[in-house]
Each structure stands twice: as structure tokens, then as C-alpha cells.
Amino acid sequence: MDGRGVPGRVQRTRPWSWIGEGAVAAARGAGLCGLVLPGLILVLALLMPLLLTGLEIGLLVNGPQHWHETDAIVVRIAPVAGLAVSLLLIPAILGAIRGLATLTRRLSGDWCAVPVMDPYLNQPGNGQAGYLGRLRWLADPATRRDGQWLAVSTLGGWILAAVPAGLMLSGLFCLLGTNRGYAAVAMRAVFPGHEPAMLVLLGAACIAAGLWAGPRLLRGYGLLARSMLGPAGQAELALRVAHLAQTRADTIDTGAAEMRRIERDLHDGAQARLVAMGMSLDAADQMLESEPAAARALLAEARESSAKALAELRALVRGIHPPVLADRGLAEAVRALALDLPLRVHFASELPGRPPAPIESAAYFAISELLANVSKHAQTRQAWVDLRHAGGMLRIGVSDDGAGGADQRRGTGLAGIERRLAAFDGVLALSSPPGGPTVVNMEIPCVLSSPKTFSC
């Protein structure tokens, strides 16, 4: 790299950044604890109809000999009514549980940096989920796991998230000297006479520990959520199959569209020029003796047609597979690409070998499209491209210091790149706040072949 950081990339250069991160993590942990209350209500609500139903069944089985006369009518109606209410409530409760689990998944990704995939089977009725659809959820193992998570998180999981905020809060009390509890008593016993100073020390230590532990425990909470809320076993396989089917269909579509484009370009371009050239040559042949001057003009025309056909074929080949990519590989091809753009591209590459050809090509066209976007929309003359291979992934960063405000969902460019990368299980992440900078990170799993050696 040329000494300058990539804009927008998270760099831990500021020595005190951990304080801010710790405070944010503690606040988020406390927020996650807030999910416990609705969770607890749901657990009770879930158990209530079951208890009620059990009670009613018990009453029915035990028979009327134990009933008082006055109770008889109430007791006869109550079980039936209770059962009906339970049956009516169960779908609503299932919906609420799923909603809570979905919220937890999203927060785990947004706050704990542990993204959790949806584990639900793609059942009919998942979309609108009417009464029967909800009952069908009971057959989905993910629903049972949601319930388990609810139990675990309300019974003890929340402690993990609460610890940093708790530590900091009690630290604050110690600092302010308002702690009259065990800490003060213990300090007085161990350091008689020095307890105010020791309390301040203890308070500072608690706050520091809370700040330090915040991000780590939050991540732990996220991992716990993923282990229970993420897809498991068969569900995981089913999701994988669905993903593969989707990306395969996309790949076939993209390939077919590409073939159609090439066919059209050849038909309207080089092919038409060659026909024109043949006609010019034929006409020149007929005029050669009678009108040599006209024949000469036609020959010049034919030569021009051939030059244009060649230029068009060259452009077409460049669009299919750029020559430098074939000759030298990804890094040199990106370097060559950068030379053709009206941008100053700061380029860094750490690739000890070459990725497989299809991945190389997909990566090249992704970078090419992103850089074209930069020169078209970003209103800047600088861009950064970063290529590396780490952890079994080809990692590509493309960023600029321009206007920002790029959106994956608007416009087809970024979505198209994402779809093409998905064929290789690659992913794209975009960060482009209004005002910039724009950072696109891509990852494609692959292994590198050893560098080619030439005899020349």
C-alpha cells in the first residue's frame, strides 16, 4: 500500500477507541437484556394454555362425581372454553416467538457482528401464515429450537449480555461513594481506614473490566444465539440446496444472456462489415477495367470495413476475456485496467498465485464494473483497489473518497455483481453513506494455484 489507508476501512489506530467500543457494546448488551421481558411473557403465555388444557383434561377424566352441584355448569363449560381459547392463542404465540427470534437474529448480526441465517423451512404459507400455516410451523424443527432459545435466554443467557453494563454500573456506584453494600463492607474489612480510596480503585477497575469485556461478551452472546437460532442439520442442508438452485439458475441466465449479447454484437458488427467488404470487393472487381478510379475508391472502402470489423472484434474479445487477464493474471489485468481509466488508482496486491480462471474472470469484471461506477458516479479522481488471499478467501476491496450514497437495491449494477459472485459462494458488502467514502468488500472462497513459471 502507498502509506495511505483505505478510506472507511475500520482501523484500530486510535489508542482510546476501545473505550467507545466498550461503552457501545455495554449499551447494546443492556438492550439485548430488554428482550427478556417479552420473552418471559411469551414463555408464561405458552405454558398457560398448556397448564389450563392439562387441568381441563384432568377434570374431564376424573369425572363429575367430584363436582359440586353449583360448580357443575361452570366446570362443564370451562374446559371446553379453555381448550378453545388455547387453540386460538397458540398460533398468535407462535407468531410472537418467531418474531422475537427473528429480531434476535437481526440484532445478533447488527450489534454482535455474528450474522445468523434464517433457519425456517420454506413451507407453503410462510409468507402470509394464516391460522393453519402457523400450526404447520409446529412441524418445523426450527420452531422447537426457537422455543429452546427462548427458555435459555430468559433463564440465563441474558446474564452474558448484562454483565458489562452491570459491571460498569456498580463501578460507577463505587466511584461515587454511594456503595453501601458488600463491596464497602469487604473493603472496610480488608483495608481498614483506606476504604474510600480502595473503593475508587475498585470502581475504576470494574468500569475498565466492563469496557474490556463488553465487545467480547456481546460476541459470545451472538455466538450462543447463532448456535441455537441458526439453521442446523437438515435445515442447513435444505437452505444450502435452495441457495445452490438459485445461484445455478442465475448463472445459467447470466450465461445465456451473455451468449445472446455476443451473438447480437457479431451479427450487427463484424459480420455485417464483412458482408459489406465482400460487396465492395465484388463491385471493385467488376469495375476494375472500365472505371479504375471508382474501383480504387471501393477498395479503400473495403479496407476501411475490414479495419472496423477488426476493431469491433477486438472490443468484443476484451469484453469476453481481457487478453492481459489470460496472459498475466488478475493483478496485472487490474493494473492494466487502471491505466485505461481517468482515475488515479492506488493498487495493492498480495496474491502468491493465481485463482482458478472462472473466479479470476468474475473478480476482474466485478472490479472493472466497480471502478467504472467510481468514475461515473463518485465525483472523485481517486480509487483504491486491494487484492489479497487469506483464510481460503480471495478478498477484494474497492473504495473511493467520493460522494457515497450508492445503494445495492437501487440500480442493477451492484446486484448483478453480487449475483455473479454468488455462483462461486462469493459475497459482496457495501458501505456507502451519503457524503462518502464508498467501500465495497468482496470475498470469494478459492485456492490459489502456484505461480506459473516461464522458460523465457
Next chain:
Amino acid sequence: MRAVIAEDLFLLRDGLTRLLEAHGVQVTAAVDNGAGLLAAVTADRPDVAIVDVRLPPTFTDEGLRAALAARREAPGLPVLVLSQYVEQIYARELLASGAGGIGYLLKDRVLDGAQFAEAVRRVADGGTAMDPEVIARLVDRSSADGALATLSPREREVLGLMAEGRSNAAIAQRLFITERAVAKHTASIFLRLGLQPSDDDNRRVLAVLAFLDG
């Protein structure tokens, strides 16, 4: 003048040989691979080597590598590289391989036999022959930031031809103006771009290319 040709397609190799001989260039060897080129250069000591970028066995940039190797073997050997496409990155590598005697042209340029023979002659004399497409792309890129924007359209045209490696006389002939008018344009261009004027044609080309590449 004596030339060596390295081109793997028989039709093109044959055509090139005939074209050059029609323009009074003696072709001492016409080979179809990089190793053959090195052997021919060592044996014949030609005035110029004409090399296709894509040669067997890899059919990638074998020819370019062979040309650079030949220039290391015989320092100052004029080399004209032909290709189905032009890349600035390759133009740079060729220009970096030593001053003078460098050509990099699209294969299409062969279609205009007289112009092509002129380019071969220029390279053999230690001059430069850069393809107009390379220059056009360099100019496109540089015109975005500043100095070039101050040139008049005519001056830009002269700049492009100068960057291709043409002499004042050739530029005058091409643009249907007098040589004195060309000299006036070049002086103005060098002044506006802040370049050191030079009477030496080749040094002038390299200065302009370096400016465009900057």
C-alpha cells in the same frame, strides 16, 4: 535493411515477408516461436525484429517476453511488436527496456503497407512507433486533469502524431500543413506542458510519452 520476423500464423508470416520485401526490406529469417527468434537474432544480427505478442507454446505474452529477452541479448536491437490488441501496460514495459528502437502496433496497421513499412524503417533507425490507439487512450486519460485541456484541437492532433513517433516532416505531410507550422505547434505544446524542447526526434517522443503516462 535486414529484418527477422516471429509470427506463428503461417498466412500472416508469409504476408508480412512479402510486404516487407516489396518495400525493399530483406527478411533473413521468419520463425514461429520465441526460442527461434532468439536464435535468429543471435545468428543474423538483423536491423530490426518484428514480433507477434502471442506465440506458442503458451499463446499468452510469449512474444513480448521473447522480444524483451532479445533486447537484453543484443542491447539496442530495434524491436517492433505486433498484436491483435494493444495494452498500455505492455507499451510501458517495452519503453522501459531501453531508449529507442521500439515499436508497438496493432496488426491492423499491416493493412496499410506503405505506412507500415515506414514504421518499420523508423524503428530500425532507432525511432519509436506507438500505435495511435495507445496514444489515444493515454491522451483520453491525461486530458481529465489539466495541462492538456489548454491545448488547441490542432495542437492535440500534433501531440498525438508526435507521441506515435513521427517526425515533423511526416506530421506536416499527414496534416497537409508546412513543416514550419508543425514546428510552431510543437514549440507551443512543449511550452504549455512545461517540457524541455529537444531537436532530437526520439528524445522528444519519449518526453511526450512520459508526460502522458505521468
